[in-house]
Amino acid sequence: MLLEVRDLHVHYQKVAALKGISLQVPSGGIVTIIGANGAGKSTTLRAISGLVRPSKGEIHFDGQRIDNLPPEQIVGRGIAHVPEGRRVFPDLSVEENLRIGAFLRADKDGIESDLEDVFRRFPRLKERRTQRARTLSGGEQQMVAIGRALMSGPKLLLLDEPSMGLSPVVVQEIARIVADIADTGVPVILVEGNRHRRLGGQGRRPAHQ
Amino acid sequence: MSDFLLQTAFNASYAASYMALIAVGLVLIFGVMGVINFAHGELYMAGAYAVVFFYAGLGLPFIVAVAIGLVFVGCLGMLMELALFRPLRTNPLGGLIASIGFLLMLQTVAVLGFGLRNQNVPPVSQGRITVGGAFLTYERLYVILATVGLLLALWLFLRKSKFGWALRACAQDREAASLQGISINQTARYAMFIGAGLAGVAGALTAPLVAPTPYMGHTVIVTAFIIIIVGGIGSLEGAVLAAIIYAFVHTFVTTFFDGVIANIVGLLLMLAVLVVKPQGLFGVRERA
Numbered sequence: 001m002l003l004e005v006r007d008l009h010v011h012y013q014k015v016a017a018l019k020g021i022s023l024q025v026p027s028g029g030i031v032t033i034i035g036a037n038g039a040g041k042s043t044t045l046r047a048i049s050g051l052v053r054p055s056k057g058e059i060h061f062d063g064q065r066i067d068n069l070p071p072e073q074i075v076g077r078g079i080a081h082v083p084e085g086r087r088v089f090p091d092l093s094v095e096e097n098l099r100i101g102a103f104l105r106a107d108k109d110g111i112e113s114d115l116e117d118v119f120r121r122f123p124r125l126k127e128r129r130t131q132r133a134r135t136l137s138g139g140e141q142q143m144v145a146i147g148r149a150l151m152s153g154p155k156l157l158l159l160d161e162p163s164m165g166l167s168p169v170v171v172q173e174i175a176r177i178v179a180d181i182a183d184t185g186v187p188v189i190l191v192e193g194n195r196h197r198r199l200g201g202q203g204r205r206p207a208h209q
Numbered sequence: 210m211s212d213f214l215l216q217t218a219f220n221a222s223y224a225a226s227y228m229a230l231i232a233v234g235l236v237l238i239f240g241v242m243g244v245i246n247f248a249h250g251e252l253y254m255a256g257a258y259a260v261v262f263f264y265a266g267l268g269l270p271f272i273v274a275v276a277i278g279l280v281f282v283g284c285l286g287m288l289m290e291l292a293l294f295r296p297l298r299t300n301p302l303g304g305l306i307a308s309i310g311f312l313l314m315l316q317t318v319a320v321l322g323f324g325l326r327n328q329n330v331p332p333v334s335q336g337r338i339t340v341g342g343a344f345l346t347y348e349r350l351y352v353i354l355a356t357v358g359l360l361l362a363l364w365l366f367l368r369k370s371k372f373g374w375a376l377r378a379c380a381q382d383r384e385a386a387s388l389q390g391i392s393i394n395q396t397a398r399y400a401m402f403i404g405a406g407l408a409g410v411a412g413a414l415t416a417p418l419v420a421p422t423p424y425m426g427h428t429v430i431v432t433a434f435i436i437i438i439v440g441g442i443g444s445l446e447g448a449v450l451a452a453i454i455y456a457f458v459h460t461f462v463t464t465f466f467d468g469v470i471a472n473i474v475g476l477l478l479m480l481a482v483l484v485v486k487p488q489g490l491f492g493v494r495e496r497a
Contacts, residue, residue, distance in 0.1 A: 104390035
């Protein structure tokens with residue numbers, strides 16, 4: 001297993017957000033987590049990427065325990081998190097947003113070729129590479145957020161509600177891209193709230209308590 | 210009359226320069242760390258006292274004393290980040306209150322070390338440029354040139370270097386920045402060094418012109434807050450533009466009426482901006 005989450009508990013102050021979730025992600029394909037608002041889907045991803053510290057439980061990635069690492073080191077291990085609400089840097093240009101995804105990388109040639117790769121996946125971003133991210137549409141911002149995550153050269157991609165607030169056409173486009181990413185060998189954990197408009201319907205679904 | 214206008218414009222350019230240095234540092238610290246640094250005026254004071262000690266006291270060259278002021282106050286800033294702002298990061302008012310405490314400590318240290326009196330700093334240069342009937346002393350010219358140089362260097366650093374990008378990314382979304390592998394602690398440390406260092410340089414450069422006292426920070430901090438509110442909190446470009454606007458308005462009103470009226474006009478300017486454009490000249494409305 002690429003990622004193993006065991007009996008994960010997260011508390012915000014004294015309120016429990018997660019009470020013992022376990023999941024396993026193989027090194028290929030899409031794992032989808034579906035649940036109602038407040039079920040703890042985002043919290044699960046935030047614990048994996050280190051944004052919140054679990055109060056109990058373990059997270060193992062690539063054979064190593066990561067639940068005690070800060071987020072900036074977890075990215076370095078190969079987990080890229082596309083957070084809920086996209087969270088692009090509004091006053092950086094599209095290209096700067098993408099390049100900052102490669103912040104920890106030193107391989108210049110690899111960064112350039114990955115940037116070309118992202119532009120190939122999202123031709124619209126290439127057209128808008130000098131534009132500030134705040135001027136983009138929601139769908140384009142989602143593309144920037146996904147592209148930024150890909151720029152870190154991840155071994156695992158976490159996607160938190162990428163279809164939120166987007167039109168059906170754009171949702172389909174994003175779905176195609178996510179499937180494509182999984183096909184090219186980067187496994188994806190996808191969190192979706194809306195059962196009717198979710199992405200990656202053909203993926204694996206672990207039981208969710 | 211035109212000589213008189215030119216003279217006033219020279220004076221305003223000088224005031225705009227050092228105020229821009231102070232305000233930009235304040236904005237940078239607020240942007241990256243979300244802390245309103247009330248001790249910023251005292252960092253400016255500490256820079257001035259570095260010149261009092263190393264230039265007026267020990268007789269080192271002025272430029273060396275200014276460089277020491279930059280590094281010394283920059284390090285003071287990093288110390289504040291480490292000892293005060295980092296442990297209090299999750300407390301929305303913690304940094305502000307701790308900075309008020311630190312302000313009082315810095316003032317007290319200055320009083321204990323140098324006394325309450327105004328410090329006499331010998332002139333760096335007697336030279337001046339004369340244009341018609343107006344003149345600009347070299348001392349003031351140095352402040353203007355150093356400001357332009359430092360702000361240009363800062364701009365290049367923020368646009369072109371990797372850590373500059375990290376600073377901007379942190380200022381826009383700290384959590385998303387950490388997801389890109391940017392260390393918030395390290396970035397905060399850089400921001401504090403630069404922000405505090407700029408205040409220190411402003412104090413060091415103006416020391417020969419203002420006769421430093423331990424309480425000189427009070428006057429600049431109020432002005433600096435007006436400037437960053439007018440410019441749009443979080444905007445470096447806004448802070449520079451607002452410093453220029455404020456300094457020109459203030460200097461011209463002082464020259465043609467008097468200083469008290471100039472202060473009132475400065476505050477009215479801030480109120481007017483808040484009424485017409487609450488997010489400031491360059492500010493962006495907060496996302497809901």
